[in-house]
Amino acid sequence: MAAFSLAGKRIWVAGHRGMVGSAIARRLATEDCDILTVSRSEVDLTSQANVRTWLSDAKPDVVFVAAAKVGGILANSSFPADFLYDNLMIEANIIEASFRIGVEKLMFLGSSCIYPKFAEQPIREDSLLTGALEPTNEWYAVAKIAGIKLAQAYRVQHGADFISAMPTNLYGPGDNFDLATSHVLPAIIRKAHEAKTAGARSIVVWGTGTVRREFLHADDCADACVHLMKCYSDLEHVNVGSGNDLTILQLTELVCEIVGFRGEIVHDLTKPDGTPRKLMSADKIRALGWRPSISLRDGIEGTYKSFLQSETDVGAAI
Numbered sequence: 289m290a291a292f293s294l295a296g297k298r299i300w301v302a303g304h305r306g307m308v309g310s311a312i313a314r315r316l317a318t319e320d321c322d323i324l325t326v327s328r329s330e331v332d333l334t335s336q337a338n339v340r341t342w343l344s345d346a347k348p349d350v351v352f353v354a355a356a357k358v359g360g361i362l363a364n365s366s367f368p369a370d371f372l373y374d375n376l377m378i379e380a381n382i383i384e385a386s387f388r389i390g391v392e393k394l395m396f397l398g399s400s401c402i403y404p405k406f407a408e409q410p411i412r413e414d415s416l417l418t419g420a421l422e423p424t425n426e427w428y429a430v431a432k433i434a435g436i437k438l439a440q441a442y443r444v445q446h447g448a449d450f451i452s453a454m455p456t457n458l459y460g461p462g463d464n465f466d467l468a469t470s471h472v473l474p475a476i477i478r479k480a481h482e483a484k485t486a487g488a489r490s491i492v493v494w495g496t497g498t499v500r501r502e503f504l505h506a507d508d509c510a511d512a513c514v515h516l517m518k519c520y521s522d523l524e525h526v527n528v529g530s531g532n533d534l535t536i537l538q539l540t541e542l543v544c545e546i547v548g549f550r551g552e553i554v555h556d557l558t559k560p561d562g563t564p565r566k567l568m569s570a571d572k573i574r575a576l577g578w579r580p581s582i583s584l585r586d587g588i589e590g591t592y593k594s595f596l597q598s599e600t601d602v603g604a605a606i
Contacts, residue, residue, distance in 0.1 A: 359471075491551060498537065
């Protein structure tokens with residue numbers, strides 16, 4: 289297929305304040321395009337009327353759907369209705385209104401939690417809907433699966449050039465470091481930093497530490513999304529990952545080394561592990577000519593620096 293050009297296009301990054309959305313906006317700043325953003329206070333993305341009105345006025349040519357209600361195991365288990373309803377509304381409103389106003393191309397961003405809990409590793413795109421989901425985040429997963437299928441439905445029924453990308457576990461500047469709602473990597477960064485600052489002898493991590501996870505820097509994800517927007521147009525979603533994984537214990541040890549915490553790592557076995565392993569196949573996106581450029585160590589070092597800066601900014605504002 290001919291490459292889809294972003295030059296001169298009006299591009300809406302829905303969710304531009306989030307970690308992924310802000311990374312996509314940074315990446316698009318290197319393209320010859322106009323970046324459109326709108327704040328949550330201006331447009332409620334769970335409101336169909338709000339979204340239709342804003343899109344009709346803004347008239348973007350291209351849309352990245354990076355807006356979502358996100359969180360880790362604790363947040364998902366505590367607010368299942370919010371995670372299902374809010375995400376269903378956000379994606380449905382944006383996709384439907386984008387088709388209604390004639391958007392040229394749209395990308396929906398999902399999550400690796402869409403795959404079955406015991407999917408064959410590494411997980412290929414065709415593993416979707418072949419088994420039961422991981423119960424600890426099934427509400428978010430069901431919403432994201434619905435988003436993929438909705439984008440596919442508009443392609444099948446209306447010929448809309450709507451595609452989906454499925455990022456692995458992401459991290460980077462702008463991540464959420466709140467222990468009550470964060471994902472595992474930023475949570476470990478905060479725990480290690482606070483333990484170091486307090487002179488604690490140990491930090492506690494959830495579960496056995498034996499489960500394996502794959503991580504990708506948000507800027508690498510953004511680069512992959514722009515690459516796919518330019519070169520991919522098909523029904524099936526595309527995995528976006530590093531192609532490598534490590535155990536949560538190995539991750540914790542790496543974070544502690546970077547942060548400078550030298551105490552003991554204690555496992556809270558009363559807390560769930562989640563999916564035993566979640567490594568996504570990178571074969572499809574590699575065949576499309578993309579691969580990541582930021583190593584895990586370099587990425588965590590940069591993320592820790594951004595965390596320290598955010599803590600400094602908060603302290604200065606108080």
